[in-house]
Amino acid sequence: MRPARALINLQALRHNYQLARRMCADKALAVVKADAYGHGAVACAQALHDIADGFAVSCLEEALELRAAGVTLPIVLLEGFFQADELRQIVAHNLWCVVHSDWQLEALERAELAQPLTVWLKMDSGMHRVGFFPHEYQGIWQRLQASANVASVVLITHFSRADEPDSARTHEQFQAFSKASEGMSAPISVCNSPALLAWPDIRSDWSRPGIILYGSQPVAIQGLSREKFQPVMTLQSKIIALRELPAGEPVGYGAQFIASQPVRVGIVAIGYADGYPRHAPTGTPVAVDGCLTQLLGRVSMDMLAVDLTGLSHAGVGSSVELWGDQVSIDEVAARAGTISYQLLCNVKRVRYEYSTI
Numbered sequence: 001m002r003p004a005r006a007l008i009n010l011q012a013l014r015h016n017y018q019l020a021r022r023m024c025a026d027k028a029l030a031v032v033k034a035d036a037y038g039h040g041a042v043a044c045a046q047a048l049h050d051i052a053d054g055f056a057v058s059c060l061e062e063a064l065e066l067r068a069a070g071v072t073l074p075i076v077l078l079e080g081f082f083q084a085d086e087l088r089q090i091v092a093h094n095l096w097c098v099v100h101s102d103w104q105l106e107a108l109e110r111a112e113l114a115q116p117l118t119v120w121l122k123m124d125s126g127m128h129r130v131g132f133f134p135h136e137y138q139g140i141w142q143r144l145q146a147s148a149n150v151a152s153v154v155l156i157t158h159f160s161r162a163d164e165p166d167s168a169r170t171h172e173q174f175q176a177f178s179k180a181s182e183g184m185s186a187p188i189s190v191c192n193s194p195a196l197l198a199w200p201d202i203r204s205d206w207s208r209p210g211i212i213l214y215g216s217q218p219v220a221i222q223g224l225s226r227e228k229f230q231p232v233m234t235l236q237s238k239i240i241a242l243r244e245l246p247a248g249e250p251v252g253y254g255a256q257f258i259a260s261q262p263v264r265v266g267i268v269a270i271g272y273a274d275g276y277p278r279h280a281p282t283g284t285p286v287a288v289d290g291c292l293t294q295l296l297g298r299v300s301m302d303m304l305a306v307d308l309t310g311l312s313h314a315g316v317g318s319s320v321e322l323w324g325d326q327v328s329i330d331e332v333a334a335r336a337g338t339i340s341y342q343l344l345c346n347v348k349r350v351r352y353e354y355s356t357i
Helices: 010-023 033-038 041-048 060-068 086-092 102-110 134-146 169-180 193-198 329-335 340-346
Strands: 005-009 027-031 054-057 075-077 096-099 117-123 150-157 206-208 233-245 263-268 285-288 291-296 304-307 319-323 351-355
Touching: 005 010, 010 027, 010 041, 010 193, 010 351, 027 041, 033 041, 033 340, 041 054, 041 060, 054 060, 060 075, 060 086, 086 117, 096 102, 102 134, 117 134, 117 169, 134 150, 134 169, 150 169, 193 206, 285 329, 319 329, 329 340
Parallel strands: 005 351, 027 054, 027 206, 054 075, 075 096, 096 117, 117 150
Antiparallel strands: 005 233, 233 263, 233 319, 263 304, 285 291, 285 319, 291 304
8 A cells, every 4th residue: 555644643633722722812613624624624523522612614515524423512614605595504503604795694684594593794804805894894793683593693804914923914904803893792703823823912702723723833933832732744655766876867857956966865655646745845854764854856746755865774665754743844835835724735645544642
């Protein structure tokens, strides 16, 4: 069997949720959308079920997968519904639903529902994707309060630059949100992972930790805690071939790496079809049998090359960590010009193995 695999440490996930929860003012939704950022939504939700306040997913089908697996905690649909006929299933499965546009509001008001539902009313405070503008927010809230289809309302917005501690945008958005919702008696939800890390003066009744649950830190904060967020996924494979090359010889497609001196090369059974970033350059860190080394040349669909020069113990069958406990996924992402979210969500074709140790 091909040796590429993703090891998922569910105990690390629990540790990270508890650490994130202590940063919150009150409750925390564990964000498990996009298959828990590539970690397996059902397994992650089940691992957190006894400690989480609830979960957040993107859409109805993600929520139904969790309900079918026995998840009974609150689940918020962050994009709401896409067709009016979804509302009956939302009610039937006791889901909470974001409302972010006029058509959703009108569909909710017209619907004949078995019971009223909890609505998360989205404000566009400056992200400019979805949500009601501040000047209309009060009126929308009043319409929801008047609707027999609405049991309660949570006020929600999303920060666009919370991962930039030097930007004033987060405070501007929070001020816009606070002003527009003044006098509205309802819980609020504004804090995503970057906000929890970088903006301790901004807190809300419901926080929405996502990427930090999986051990990635989207903004570096020195001295944040004596405890650290732990990597949940370790992406591994093995050396399947060796090459001893003289100076002047290239490695891989396009001769992106040419040896300046004799080099010992290990070929690893993993590539961009498995989710490893094709644009990760020479020098991107990897670990072979526990020793740090580097990527060489261009990543192929099914294979990549690593530098074994000086690692005389390494050979065919040696274990290779692409990211995990030794190799930071944040550094791999930075080298590849992307973010850890994309790397984790892109993992596929590899074997998943779950552990609680």
